[in-house]
Amino acid sequence: MTGTLLEVENANKAFGGVIANSEISIAVPQGAIIGLIGPNGSGKTTLFNSIVGYHPVDSGSIRFQGQEISKLRGGQIARLGMLRTFQQTRIYGEMDCIKNMLISLPHRDEGWFAMFAKFPPEAIERAESILEFVGLYSKRRLLAGDLSFGQQKLLEFAMALMNEPKLLLLDEPTAGINPTLINGIIDRLKRANSDLGITLLVIEHNMRVIMNLAEHIYCLAHGQLLAEGEPENIRNDQRVIDAYLGAH
Ligand SMILES: Nc1ncnc2c1ncn2[C@@H]1O[C@H](COP(=O)(O)OP(=O)(O)O)[C@@H](O)[C@H]1O
Ligand SMILES: [Mg+2]
Structure with missing residues (x-):
C-alpha cells in the first residue's frame, strides 16, 4: 500500500483539567520516518497512548490504513500491525x-x-x-x-x-543512552525502515538524533501542534527554538 499509513485528525485528550492534546493532526506516510518532538510535558506520550489504544481520545479521528481505530483497544490495534515501545523500557x-x-x-x-x-x-x-x-x-x-x-x-x-509491525512508534529510543551508542541505535532504526520496510514514528528529545533520522517533524508545545516541516526548517523555526529555551 502507498499513501498515508496513519492519520490523526483533531485529536483531543484531557486529564482532569490538564489539556494534554488539543486539536492535534498528523500524517505518517507509508515507508516514512516521522519525528515528534517538543519539550517535556508537551503531550507527545499522550498522543502515542491515544494512537495505540492505551487510552481513548476524547474526540478526534485516528485512521490506520484508512480504518478508524480510535475506538479500538490496544490488542486489536497491535493485530492490525501497529506497535509501540516505551519511554521506560519493558x-x-x-x-x-x-x-x-x-x-x-x-x-x-x-x-x-x-x-x-x-x-x-x-x-x-x-x-x-x-x-x-x-x-x-x-x-x-x-x-x-x-x-x-x-x-x-x-x-x-x-x-x-x-x-513484524507495519508501523512502529518509538518513545525516546535514545533517552538515557551513552552518546557513543546513539549512532548505533540510529543506524538500526534506519535499517529497519529501509531493509525491513517498517514505517517509523519517533518521539525524540535529542535534536541531533531526530534531525538525522526523520524526513518530516511535528513539534508539540503545551499540548498543541506548534510547527511541522522538514528538519532544516524545524531547526531554524523561531517558535520551536523559543519553546525549547522556555522549557529550560
Ligand atoms: N495518565 C495521566 N494522568 C494525568 N495526567 C497525565 C497523564 N498522562 C499525561 N498527563 C499530563 O499530560 C501532559 C502531557 O504529558 P505527556 O504526554 O507525558 O508529555 P511528554 O511525553 O511530551 O513529556 C502533562 O501535563 C502530564 O502531566
Ligand atoms: Mg513522554
Missing part, C-alpha cells in the same frame, strides 16, 4: 534475550501463558536472526536484566520487530 529481566523475544509473540497478548509454551524451532531461529540484526546475537543467552541500558532498549526494539 523487558523481563529474569529471562534471557531469546525468551524475551519469544514471549513477545503474539503481540504479548498471552504473555504469561506463552512463557510456559514450547516454541517451534522456526520461532527461535527468527528470534536469533532479529537479535543478530540489532547486534545482540552474542548476548542472546544472557539475562535481559544483565544487559546495559542501551542494550535493553535494543532488545525492546527487537521484541517489537518479532511481531
Whole structure:
C-alpha cells in the first residue's frame, strides 16, 4: 500500500483539567520516518497512548490504513500491525534475550501463558536472526536484566520487530543512552525502515538524533501542534527554538 499509513485528525485528550492534546493532526506516510518532538510535558506520550489504544481520545479521528481505530483497544490495534515501545523500557529481566523475544509473540497478548509454551524451532531461529540484526546475537543467552541500558532498549526494539509491525512508534529510543551508542541505535532504526520496510514514528528529545533520522517533524508545545516541516526548517523555526529555551 502507498499513501498515508496513519492519520490523526483533531485529536483531543484531557486529564482532569490538564489539556494534554488539543486539536492535534498528523500524517505518517507509508515507508516514512516521522519525528515528534517538543519539550517535556508537551503531550507527545499522550498522543502515542491515544494512537495505540492505551487510552481513548476524547474526540478526534485516528485512521490506520484508512480504518478508524480510535475506538479500538490496544490488542486489536497491535493485530492490525501497529506497535509501540516505551519511554521506560519493558523487558523481563529474569529471562534471557531469546525468551524475551519469544514471549513477545503474539503481540504479548498471552504473555504469561506463552512463557510456559514450547516454541517451534522456526520461532527461535527468527528470534536469533532479529537479535543478530540489532547486534545482540552474542548476548542472546544472557539475562535481559544483565544487559546495559542501551542494550535493553535494543532488545525492546527487537521484541517489537518479532511481531513484524507495519508501523512502529518509538518513545525516546535514545533517552538515557551513552552518546557513543546513539549512532548505533540510529543506524538500526534506519535499517529497519529501509531493509525491513517498517514505517517509523519517533518521539525524540535529542535534536541531533531526530534531525538525522526523520524526513518530516511535528513539534508539540503545551499540548498543541506548534510547527511541522522538514528538519532544516524545524531547526531554524523561531517558535520551536523559543519553546525549547522556555522549557529550560
Ligand atoms: N495518565 C495521566 N494522568 C494525568 N495526567 C497525565 C497523564 N498522562 C499525561 N498527563 C499530563 O499530560 C501532559 C502531557 O504529558 P505527556 O504526554 O507525558 O508529555 P511528554 O511525553 O511530551 O513529556 C502533562 O501535563 C502530564 O502531566
Ligand atoms: Mg513522554
